[in-house]
Amino acid sequence: MECGIIGLQGVGKTTLFTALTAHSVAVQIGSMKPNMGIAPIPDPRLAKITEFIVAQKVIPATLQVVDLPGVPSGGSNLNAVLAHIRNVDALCHVVKCFDDGNPESDIDSMNSELIVADMVVVEGAIDKAERTAKHGDKESQKRVDVLSRVNALLEEEKPAREGEWDESDRAILKSYGIMTAKPMLYVANVSEDDVSGDSNAANYVTSYAQKNGGESVVVCATLESEISELDKNDQSDMLESMGLVEPAVGPLARALNTLLGLSTFYTAGEKEVRAWPIPKEAPAPQAAGVIHSDIERGFIRAECYHVDDLFSLSSEKAIKEAGKLRSEGKNYTMQDGDVVNFLFNV
């Protein structure tokens, strides 16, 4: 899963990026090149599995993040900036709530920039698709239909995500990189003395997201950036002293999972214990395909149990004895928190 961090200049995008990626990438300040990195997603269930199943390696799910150069108000370099985010799965919109941040005007101007940029893309694309559609090409006609519906929304200054799209429509929107169609997570970047997000500015962001079909999280990017530099023990001390339960990457990744409709399953053996994100309600073979296409192709069955059974019964042996080890076929719908061993033959 890839997520693009967007927002106006000076709102804390790069600071958030360094926090999420735990300073593992040397950031380029003020450059027009995007910073790219990978954030491991903290997962309490994954950590708990390893208390019962000792493994050589623990591999968390990851979030790929792209920190984009700020969108200058006025939008002079907008297209260069936006070219980088056309391919991401979701957008993280950082809103300045520290100092004298004005979330209302910032959110509006950022969203208008995105709408205008999408209009430029859509207009060009409609022209092109109409030309091929004239020759009776069904596929092009479908694209003209979707693009025209996007255009109608954009002209009303609405983001494309407000439209009703089926799966094939969404694929078309994605292929054109329509940004306002992407799920949006609003990040209220608060000051050090408002980590729980009680200020009016933070409240505005939270309720704006609620009203507009997005998710939101409250983060103090500077503190998170400092926390991410500490070793594990100091990290928990500092979090506790601030009244926080976990680093921001946790809630942030979970909010993205909700937006993208993802759930998680696990594989657990002596070699490794690992978390795998999949679309909610994916059938077992599709989940197997996330691990390797061979396992999907040669899928026989999935032997699985739920993490909660491991936590209550303490071992796979006990799970088996309690009759909680299930053998599921290719029509099985994966459940969030399944621990799975796929049997396959190629």
Ligand SMILES: Nc1nc2c(ncn2[C@@H]2O[C@H](COP(=O)(O)OP(=O)(O)O)[C@@H](O)[C@H]2O)c(=O)[nH]1
């Ligand atoms: N007080 C406070 N300052 C922040 C926070 N996040 C970022 N800043 C400051 O805002 C300035 C711009 O941050 P930066 O991450 O470079 O913003 P970008 O242009 O969006 O990438 C820097 O001086 C940061 O230290 C925050 O959560 N609290």
Ligand SMILES: [Mg+2]
């Ligand atoms: Mg920056």
